[in-house]
């Protein structure tokens with residue numbers, strides 16, 4: 001036991017901070033391709049990213065920063081520590097998550113990792129973390145070599161992420177060391193456009209993203225059906241949420257589906273009637289209310 005504790009003290013695990021934007025506005029550049037599956041795709045991609053990070057032996061904890069109730073619930077269930085978004089932009093969200101991580105484990109190095117890495121492999125992240133541990137402040141450029149997917153600092157050093165747009169140049173100008181490593185394609189493959197997604201699919205998507213992509217690309221016959229379900233979560237700010245079908249399938253609904261119905265609020269556990277077009281929810285009402293013809 002003592003040996004394990006000493007080994008842990010000598011090789012502290014990384015705290016990985018993952019920022020997740022509000023789902024209804026996330027992945028705007030994939031809106032045409034993803035259609036009604038856009039929010040489900042964003043949460044699936046973040047889920048695969050977080051699950052792969054948690055499976056990496058060099059990672060001690062994953063802190064997700066999000067103001068989105070659905071993402072918070074889904075990523076918390078995977079084992080991430082979720083903190084609220086200060087709503088002051090991406091870098092402020094990252095600094096907030098990093099401060100939380102430092103309070104939890106002041107002796108551990110801290111990194112930011114983008115949430116849109118659906119092909120992320122734990123072993124490739126371990127390669128990046130090993131290299132990052134050799135230097136005070138470092139970053140990994142994205143596959144396009146314009147942005148950044150990873151930024152990390154050793155324990156006790158200031159955490160100064162400069163994400164957003166052309167962040168590779170800003171991280172370089174700020175003095176962070178650029179990591180140039182073979183065999184880390186999955187850590188660099190962020191997905192913003194359909195071409196990025198095709199590239200990530202070539203590397204191998206994680207199970208959650210792969211399931212949503214299968215629905216996006218093979219929607220099958222659009223079927224209009226009415227079914228009962230149970231509310232899992234509802235965010236009054238975005239008027240979106242998710243329900244469980246009685247077979248346990250979780251489906252997300254957006255503000256358009258909620259606004260189509262007569263309700264003002266939903267609570268977790270409430271029974272509802274929903275109208276489905278394929279697997280897209282188009283209408284939500286209480287189970288005691290009728291659905292429109």
Ligand SMILES: Nc1nc2c(ncn2[C@@H]2O[C@H](COP(=O)(O)OP(=O)(O)OP(=O)(O)O)[C@@H](O)[C@H]2O)c(=O)[nH]1
Nearest residue numbers: 019020021026027028029065089090093114115116
């Ligand atoms: N918590 C938090 N995360 C953010 C914020 N802005 C962006 N992100 C996250 O930062 C990463 C990069 O975000 P973007 O590429 O700007 O946004 P996106 O939703 O992935 O895609 P677009 O809508 O196409 O720009 C993703 O992991 C986002 O979820 C923010 O204000 N707060």
Ligand SMILES: C=C(OP(=O)(O)O)C(=O)O
Nearest residue numbers: 147148163164165167192
């Ligand atoms: C936020 C960034 O990336 P993107 O907008 O491409 O996801 C970035 O690379 O800093």
